Every structure is written in C-alpha cells, then in structure tokens.
Amino acid sequence: MTVAPQFAYRGNELYAEDVPLSRLAQEFGTPLYVYSRRALREAWAAYRTAAEGRNVLVCYGMKANSNLGVLNEFKNLGAGFDIVSGGELARVLAIGGDPGKIVFSGVGKQAAEMQAALRAGVKCFNVESEAELQRLSQVAQAEGRVAAVSLRVNPDVDAQTHPYISTGLKQNKFGIAIDIAPRVYRQAAALPGIEVVGADCHIGSQITETGPYLDALDKLLVLIASLAEQGIHIKHLDLGGGLGIRYKDETPLPPKALLDQVFDRLDAQGLGHLQLVLEPGRSMVGNAGVLLTRVEYLKHGEARNFAIVDAAMNDLLRPTLYDAWHGVEPVQPRDGDPAQTYDIVGPICESGDWLARDRRLAIRQGDLLAIMSAGAYGFVMSSQYNTRPRAAEIMVDGDRYHVLRPRETVESLYAGESALPW
Ligand SMILES: *Cc1c(COP(=O)(O)O)cnc(C)c1O
Numbered sequence: 001m002t003v004a005p006q007f008a009y010r011g012n013e014l015y016a017e018d019v020p021l022s023r024l025a026q027e028f029g030t031p032l033y034v035y036s037r038r039a040l041r042e043a044w045a046a047y048r049t050a051a052e053g054r055n056v057l058v059c060y061g062m063k064a065n066s067n068l069g070v071l072n073e074f075k076n077l078g079a080g081f082d083i084v085s086g087g088e089l090a091r092v093l094a095i096g097g098d099p100g101k102i103v104f105s106g107v108g109k110q111a112a113e114m115q116a117a118l119r120a121g122v123k124c125f126n127v128e129s130e131a132e133l134q135r136l137s138q139v140a141q142a143e144g145r146v147a148a149v150s151l152r153v154n155p156d157v158d159a160q161t162h163p164y165i166s167t168g169l170k171q172n173k174f175g176i177a178i179d180i181a182p183r184v185y186r187q188a189a190a191l192p193g194i195e196v197v198g199a200d201c202h203i204g205s206q207i208t209e210t211g212p213y214l215d216a217l218d219k220l221l222v223l224i225a226s227l228a229e230q231g232i233h234i235k236h237l238d239l240g241g242g243l244g245i246r247y248k249d250e251t252p253l254p255p256k257a258l259l260d261q262v263f264d265r266l267d268a269q270g271l272g273h274l275q276l277v278l279e280p281g282r283s284m285v286g287n288a289g290v291l292l293t294r295v296e297y298l299k300h301g302e303a304r305n306f307a308i309v310d311a312a313m314n315d316l317l318r319p320t321l322y323d324a325w326h327g328v329e330p331v332q333p334r335d336g337d338p339a340q341t342y343d344i345v346g347p348i349c350e351s352g353d354w355l356a357r358d359r360r361l362a363i364r365q366g367d368l369l370a371i372m373s374a375g376a377y378g379f380v381m382s383s384q385y386n387t388r389p390r391a392a393e394i395m396v397d398g399d400r401y402h403v404l405r406p407r408e409t410v411e412s413l414y415a416g417e418s419a420l421p422w
Pocket residue numbers: 061063064082084105106202204205206240241242243279280281282283
C-alpha cells in the first residue's frame with residue numbers, strides 16, 4: 001500500500017517519481033528525506049482549483065516544512081505564507097517572498113518579532129490575546145506604523161483529532177474565546193497603531209470532516225455580523241489550516257469539498273465579497289515526502305521482534321510525540337521471504353524511540369525502508385539528540401533530483417561550543 005501516487009512501485013523497486021529510492025540512498029546515504037516536486041504542485045493545484053473564481057489567498061502554513069526549496073516552489077506557484085516566528089519571517093524574506101501575502105500567527109510573539117514583521121510589511125497579525133494586542137499597539141506606535149490585525153478567535157469546536165493537534169477548544173491555549181471577542185475587537189478598533197482587517201480561527205490539524213470547519217464558520221459569521229452592527233467591518237476571513245492527509249486509511253477531505261460549502265454560506269450571508277484566507281500546512285506537503293532508512297540489525301526476541309534502523313525519533317518525532325502512524329514500505333521487497341511482525345525502532349537510548357509498531361515485513365539486515373507520508377512535521381521537528389547530524393533533504397523532479405539541504409556534519413553540531421578556562 002502506498003498513499004501518494006508519486007511514490008509507487010515499478011517492478012520490484014519503490015520510486016519517487018521517476019527515480020528509484022535505492023539510487024538516492026546509495027548516493028546520499030540514510031536517513032534521508034525525499035520529496036516529490038510533482039506532489040507539491042498537485043497539492044497546490046487542489047487548493048487553486050477549489051478557489052477558482054473566488055478571492056482566496058492560500059498562505060502555506062510553513063511550519064510543516066520550511067525548507068527554502070519547498071517555500072520557493074510555493075512562492076513561484078503564487079502562495080503566501082502563514083508564519084509563527086521571526087525565524088520563519090526571515091526564511092520567507094530570504095526567498096524573496098511577498099510580505100504582503102504573509103499572515104503572522106502564534107500565541108507568544110515577541111516585541112522584536114513584531115517589529116521585524118511591521119518593517120517587512122506583513123499583511124496581517126493574527127492576534128491571540130488582549131495582552132498581545134496591547135504590546136502590538138505599543139510596538140507599532142514606536143515604529144510609526146499601523147499593524148493590520150485579525151483576532152484569532154477560539155470558537156470552542158471539537159476538531160475530532162488528536163488532543164495535541166486540536167486547538168479550537170476552550171481549554172486550549174490558542175485564540176481569544178468567542179464570547180469575549182466582540183469586546184476585544186472594540187478595544188482593538190480603539191487602539192492606536194492598530195487597524196482591524198480580519199477575523200481568524202485555526203481549530204486543529206489532520207481534520208477529515210467538514211463539520212468542525214462549518215461549526216467554526218457559523219460562529220464566526222455571527223461574530224462578523226455583530227461586529228458590523230458596531231461599525232467594525234472586516235475585509236478577510238481566515239479559516240486557518242488543518243485539512244488532513246492519508247497516513248493509513250483516512251479519507252482526506254478535498255479542499256473543494258470544504259470550500260464549496262464555505263462559499264455557499266458566505267454568499268447566503270451576503271459576505272461573498274470577503275477575501276478568504278487559508279493556512280494549509282500538512283495537506284500541502286505531508287504526502288509529498290518519505291523518510292528513507294536502512295535496517296542496521298534485526299533482533300528477534302521472545303516478546304517482540306525489532307528492526308533497528310538508522311533513522312530515529314530525532315529524525316521523525318511524530319510517532320513518539322503523537323502516537324502517529326506512518327506506513328513502512330520496503331524499497332526493494334523480498335517477495336520470496338516469509339514476513340514477520342516487527343517494531344521499527346531507532347538507535348537512541350529512549351524507549352520512546354520508535355517509528356512504527358507491529359508491522360508485517362519480509363526484511364533482512366541492510367534493507368532499505370521508506371517511512372511514508374513524512375513530508376509534513378518531519379524534518380522540521382528533527383533534532384540532533386545523541387549528536388546525530390540531521391538528515392539530508394532531496395527534491396525529486398521527474399527523473400532529476402536536487403539537494404535541498406546536505407546532511408549535517410558532526411563537527412558542525414559542536415561548532416560554537418567551548419571548554420571552560422582551566
Ligand atoms: C500549524 C498551523 C497551521 C497549519 O496547520 P496544518 O494542520 O498543518 O494544515 C495553520 N495555521 C496555524 C495558526 C497553525 O498553527
């Protein structure tokens with residue numbers, strides 16, 4: 001079973017587009033992130049098609065995968081960016097991205113980050129608390145600029161997803177509770193250095209139903225109507241990101257299935273003129289990447305069998321962080337061998353260091369495995385724990401491929417560290 005058409009078997013070989021993964025492992029070593037340019041383009045096209053004829057700005061939620069090569073691809077296709085830090089702003093500016101298409105999200109924006117974003121001229125700050133609003137007003141005044149603001153509203157809807165990636169419930173740290181939002185909007189409208197331009201929510205991630213989005217939308221529409229009565233007129237509505245992908249057997253919600261219903265409701269409320277902003281991250285890149293790893297050892301025990309591989313939790317954190325399920329595919333399947341049940345684990349000294357559990361595989365020491373659907377929240381969450389250099393990232397494009405990031409060297413990991421005087 002493979003989930004993305006760009007990673008498919010030809011004969012007895014798993015390919016990325018027209019390149020055998022074994023060739024990339026040979027040339028660049030493992031662990032190795034491999035992305036498909038075609039998959040990025042198709043993910044983008046699904047949003048564009050769904051938005052046809054409407055005023056929609058797709059701001060790629062870049063924390064899912066912020067490699068400059070990926071950002072540049074989306075920039076050239078016309079995307080804006082949803083950033084969550086000054087570091088991400090610097091990445092967008094580094095590729096020549098249009099600041100006028102940047103929305104700045106996040107609960108803990110620092111004054112220096114606000115300053116940098118104001119100077120760059122971002123489209124909008126998605127403000128998440130009254131305290132942030134006060135600070136932004138001060139920073140903007142000191143800069144002699146006006147900050148365009150959306151309030152990120154917490155609509156208190158259940159996105160029906162993993163607790164760690166659900167963000168739209170009352171108990172989450174995110175956003176401003178919808179019942180106090182009208183008061184905070186009035187405050188925002190009266191503050192110097194602030195211009196109210198939008199309304200925003202982001203209710204969670206890996207969402208596969210329209211229900212939670214439409215519940216959130218309905219609540220936002222009530223809010224927007226009450227704001228209008230008070231003379232506060234917004235220009236855009238930001239519904240955040242969160243569309244799910246297929247890791248195992250999920251049925252992802254296509255952007256069009258969601259947007260058709262969103263437009264219907266906007267039109268019904270006479271709000272068809274509002275610009276719609278979206279912040280998709282995972283659904284733009286998740287199925288466009290795999291993590292290649294090699295089996296170092298097989299360890300057959302009484303209770304369990306382990307395939308100890310050269311990738312680990314430092315390379316792909318999602319399994320241990322969210323109990324996430326990723327497909328595991330042999331790059332060169334051994335159809336003649338009997339399959340056994342394995343836990344796929346890394347070499348790190350943590351029991352949480354696992355990538356997959358209970359998988360039926362016919363494998364031998366030295367075999368290559370592809371951990372599927374690793375394009376989102378993969379490399380970006382990787383660390384150098386155990387002084388393990390982070391993996392290289394490769395972009396496949398047809399029968400060609402490009403190094404988007406070389407493998408780190410061990411020396412670079414401790415460059416800048418120093419011993420005490422002795
Ligand atoms: C993470 C995040 C996104 C992207 O979410 P996905 O589930 O990857 O689509 C969008 N907006 C905000 C505010 C986020 O924090």
